[in-house]
Amino acid sequence: MRRASAWKPMDVLLRAALALALLSAASVRAADIKIATVAPDGSHWMEQMRGGADEIKMRTGSRVTLKFYPGGVMGNDAQVLRKIRVGQLQGGAFTAGGLAERYNALNLYGIPLLFRSLDEVDAVRAKLDPKLIAGLEQAGFVSFGFTEGGFANLLSNEPIRSIDQMKRKKVWVPEGDQISFLAMEAMGLSPVVLPVTDVLTGLQTGLIEMTFASPVAALVLQWQTRVKFRTDLPVSYSYGIFAIEKGAFNTLTPDDQKVVREVMTRVMGGLDHTARDDNKRAAEVLASSGVQTVSVNAADVEGWRRTVEGLYPQIRERPDVDKPMFDELSAVLADYRKSHP
């Protein structure tokens, strides 16, 4: 009896300890990773992401659940980053510019007139994407690959075929995009900073006369109702990043991390590849909606490039530019151009 009564409290303690251990193990393992995105529910992007999430849930025995907040309900990139900081969210689908606040090398691909073709993009991305992903991870975000948004083209109400036709035109520049602002100014344009959602009204009221976007983005934003011409020149390259905050990712077991990496890398790779066909089709739709495609004469394109390239030393010195990565990118591009004259 004495023994029994002596053991009883121990028994209770042990059980309690065991229960607590199980509880904490369960709370670590059953990770609910909350992810924000502006992609609307039902879009191709969301369908692919949900497909990936289902596979992860199944393969991790429901220990890892990705929960999505689509349609921009969690706000813009900056707001999502704030919510990640306070632990309300664990990840998000960002624009490169949006996440550059945490790792500024992500801005580099978007330098105006940097790339001349998608072949150049492929050559650079094959070499630099892994480095950018590694750099981003050091900066606190685990990413599984980038998804192409494509080249933005100039969209305007007057045809733009030469540098003269652009002089002093009021052009939209996204909030916070200092590099584009500089480049537009250097090309003789008058940049006007607006939130993307005000561009349509800006075009309507004459606050801006020109804007730029990929064909897909132009259609989604319904800019085809307010512009008449699309200048078929790759102005700047855009891409998106799906990333999970490293601290949250590290709470997963190594095996679960492996599953998440494998599945999401595959999903992002698939989305990356669909963008080109999407933009091609969207460009056709823009044309059939009455937006005429115009080309710039080759001499003017060269002139623009020289103007913007003349800014590179200034861009390189900016505090928001990653100098070593900028130099590496320049070297990769130069190599590519040498072997593909």
Next chain:
Amino acid sequence: MRDLRVRLALRFAAFVVCAVWLAGCANLIGSRASATLSAAILDQDDPLLVESGLPAYLLLIDGLIKRHPDNAPLLSAGAQMFALYGSRFADKQHAIALTTKARRYGERAICAEYEPACHWPGIGYDDLVAQLAKVDSKKLDSLFSYGVSWLANLNATSEDWAAVGDLPWVEAVLERGLALDEDYQNGAIHGYLGILNSLRPPALGGKPEVARAHFERAIELSQGRDLSIKVEYARRYARLMFDQELHDRLLNEVLAAPAEAPGYTLFNVLAKQEAETLLATSKEYF
């Protein structure tokens, strides 16, 4: 596919079919036949029966349009019936074919009544808006059929970027319809504009508050009898804005309401089925 509400003026469609079909024997059957038939479809509480019965009417209306190729009411009826069947009862591939036919009938209907509309396919946005301003209320039936059949076709082909590109044009058509008669079909146009305005999140230029106002007005004008409006309000707006309270409240109201309502029973039965599905996934979504 089935999630875009294409609630159609079957009463009108059935009336036209009957009126033309029965023209030769009107004395025998009388004008009450059309009302009886339309009521039989709209007040039907068995969607399966309608699904299996409607194709006969599609064949019939096809034949009638062949005989009367410029008859606007007949073309309107064709547009709406094909859009209904294509959007509610057909599989994905068949839906594209059926709603494409619906859209062509819709184009021909408005063209038969308003010559400039014959040149609308491929028209620029500003030109369309300018010409729409000249469409009067006498042509509203055709304009509505044109807009709704186009919308049904865009929904069936939503994987193509052309569908995204066309949305502002369809919205302009429906906006004109609304300006001509807000109360048309007990607020149906408000319902469609609610859907259109909740397709895009605010970050991509969407106007959910405009959508909300349209849905609220559609409920008011239909006196709450059209349950499919509440289902779309929940599915589109409440999910877009992550408003679970509104979502669940609307759907529970749909489940608690009687399906039987003259002119709405068929769609209300379908709405209740959808409400159950949406409620079942509410916890997972929010």
